[in-house]
Amino acid sequence: xxxxxxxxxxxxxxxxxxxAALRQWLSARTASAGLEVDDVVQETYxxxxxxxxxxxxxNARTYMFEVAKSVVLQSLRRARIxxxxxQANAQFLEIPxxxxxxxxxxxxxxxxxxxxxxxxxxxxxxxEVFTMRKIQGLSQRxxxxxxxxxxxxxxxxxxxxxxxxxxxxxxxxxxxxxxxxVREQRDDSETSDRSRPRERA
Amino acid sequence: MTDPDRVNALDERAAQWxxxxxxxxLNPQDQAELDAWLAADPRHAGAFARAMAANAYFDRAVALGxxxxxxxxxxxxxxxxxxxxxxxxxxxxxxxxxxxxxxGAMAASLLVALGLDRLAGSTSLTADKGTVRRTAxxxxxxxxxxxxxxxxxxxxxxxxxxxxxxxxANFDVAKDASRPFIVEAGPVRIRVVGTSFLVHxxxxxxxxxxxxxxxVEVQAKGTAPALLTAGDRMTVxxxxxxxxxxxxxxxxxxxxxxxxxxxxxxxxxxxxAARQYARYSDRRIVIDDPQVAGLKVAGVFxxxxxxxxxxxxxxxxxxxxxERDDAVVLSRK
Numbered sequence: 001x002x003x004x005x006x007x008x009x010x011x012x013x014x015x016x017x018x019x020a021a022l023r024q025w026l027s028a029r030t031a032s033a034g035l036e037v038d039d040v041v042q043e044t045y046x047x048x049x050x051x052x053x054x055x056x057x058x059n060a061r062t063y064m065f066e067v068a069k070s071v072v073l074q075s076l077r078r079a080r081i082x083x084x085x086x087q088a089n090a091q092f093l094e095i096p097x098x099x100x101x102x103x104x105x106x107x108x109x110x111x112x113x114x115x116x117x118x119x120x121x122x123x124x125x126x127x128e129v130f131t132m133r134k135i136q137g138l139s140q141r142x143x144x145x146x147x148x149x150x151x152x153x154x155x156x157x158x159x160x161x162x163x164x165x166x167x168x169x170x171x172x173x174x175x176x177x178x179x180x181x182v183r184e185q186r187d188d189s190e191t192s193d194r195s196r197p198r199e200r201a
Numbered sequence: 202m203t204d205p206d207r208v209n210a211l212d213e214r215a216a217q218w219x220x221x222x223x224x225x226x227l228n229p230q231d232q233a234e235l236d237a238w239l240a241a242d243p244r245h246a247g248a249f250a251r252a253m254a255a256n257a258y259f260d261r262a263v264a265l266g267x268x269x270x271x272x273x274x275x276x277x278x279x280x281x282x283x284x285x286x287x288x289x290x291x292x293x294x295x296x297x298x299x300x301x302x303x304x305g306a307m308a309a310s311l312l313v314a315l316g317l318d319r320l321a322g323s324t325s326l327t328a329d330k331g332t333v334r335r336t337a338x339x340x341x342x343x344x345x346x347x348x349x350x351x352x353x354x355x356x357x358x359x360x361x362x363x364x365x366x367x368x369x370a371n372f373d374v375a376k377d378a379s380r381p382f383i384v385e386a387g388p389v390r391i392r393v394v395g396t397s398f399l400v401h402x403x404x405x406x407x408x409x410x411x412x413x414x415x416x417v418e419v420q421a422k423g424t425a426p427a428l429l430t431a432g433d434r435m436t437v438x439x440x441x442x443x444x445x446x447x448x449x450x451x452x453x454x455x456x457x458x459x460x461x462x463x464x465x466x467x468x469x470x471x472x473x474a475a476r477q478y479a480r481y482s483d484r485r486i487v488i489d490d491p492q493v494a495g496l497k498v499a500g501v502f503x504x505x506x507x508x509x510x511x512x513x514x515x516x517x518x519x520x521x522x523x524e525r526d527d528a529v530v531l532s533r534k
Binding site for chain 2: 058134140
């Protein structure tokens with residue numbers, strides 16, 4: 001799969017800012033069904049990355065929720081771990097009403113300061129490398145030379161910085177809490193994994 | 202204390218690829234490695250798309266001036282370990298969802314998640330309204346029936362034979378050169394060894410064969426056999442000339458969307474879309490106003506959720522949605 005830079009930008013601007021809300025919405029609904037939020041979120045991104053056009057999507061947040069919902073329903077149906085009653089229940093998977101989507105979500109001051117806080121909370125070397133690469137715009141080689149470390153080490157720090165930031169914002173705003181909820185979620189899913197009825201062979 | 206910097210290995214790998222793609226430092230070998238990684242597991246495409254999205258998001262945040270509150274970097278700090286924490290390899294069925302663009306070769310692995318109906322002799326398989334049915338055959342092949350499809354299956358020692366009576370079905374055929382897999386749809390006979398292809402038999406008797414993987418030999422009554430390869434669509438009308446065209450990967454994927462409970466309604470009117478839903482669901486979408494019925498829709502929607510579609514349509518066109526017992530009604534505000 002490859003998708004365009006434009007699509008990545010579109011996803012970054014219109015979808016990623018709502019990931020935390022989507023996770024929150026999903027976590028209440030998927031746990032009982034034995035689904036993993038991470039999987040649904042990934043699948044949602046994969047679909048949004050692979051659909052041919054996005055220019056017809058007026059409200060990306062709602063669209064993202066719709067896609068996630070179809071992923072959940074599809075999974076439930078495929079796994080046969082849920083009865084028709086559950087699917088028919090209108091409350092289940094009711095997509096929340098959305099306040100008008102802010103066109104420039106990242107411009108929201110509060111959100112910017114969240115991002116700042118997340119960057120500030122990075123481990124020092126990660127923050128240093130991230131700042132030099134993204135904010136000062138230095139190349140990987142320039143950063144390596146400036147810090148006297150290998151380019152591959154620069155890459156490692158950068159990768160880690162992006163992964164941490166992605167989880168901090170994507171999993172729900174508050175940086176410290178975000179990462180502990182990652183942990184909890186993982187633990188939960190381990191449990192639900194075990195308790196889930198196995199697929200019939 | 203929990204480590205706030207724990208990230209899972211998949212997210213980290215996805216971040217690495219996103220950054221490399223972003224920096225445009227991929228050589229052809231890296232590109233091949235990336236492609237292989239994406240194809241290796243359906244989760245990878247989603248994680249990659251998410252990382253690309255996040256990277257673009259942070260670029261934008263930085264461009265908007267996020268750096269004011271970030272403390273200066275202290276010096277002399279011991280280097281952090283960049284080692285990724287181990288993440289258990291849990292398998293979850295949702296990972297087997299078929300990702301359109303991600304990996305065409307995935308189709309067959311979906312079937313692992315399904316009940317394996319043992320079939321012997323000649324058996325009839327049907328998918329009623331509102332259901333898409335997948336059935337694993339004894340040879341490891343699999344048949345996926347769209348709503349309202351009926352086929353009969355005969356697994357014989359020297360051949361595997363499927364007769365299509367109506368509808369649309371996708372076949373993922375296990376390789377067995379000694380036992381050809383034959384599908385008969387109306388006047389068309391399709392013979393394969395191991396592949397994935399889709400057959401649509403319309404009510405008017407038109408047959409369309411679309412090959413997703415591998416090669417398929419198609420023979421319409423009274424014509425020479427033709428060899429189709431991946432991406433080929435051959436259309437055999439009840440009367441008139443046979444046509445053949447090459448589809449893009451995206452088009453092939455779109456045509457198979459029903460297999461994962463979705464349909465692409467792009468370009469249809471609301472009225473047409475409502476009729477499409479009638480095929481899958483008893484919950485009708487009612488549109489009394491012809492002007493509303495003529496509005497265009499776009500997007501991929503869940504076949505099992507007419508209300509969800511109606512909500513999206515109402516949102517997109519500023520319509521009013523009211524619910525009745527067996528129907529959702531779309532009207533002007």
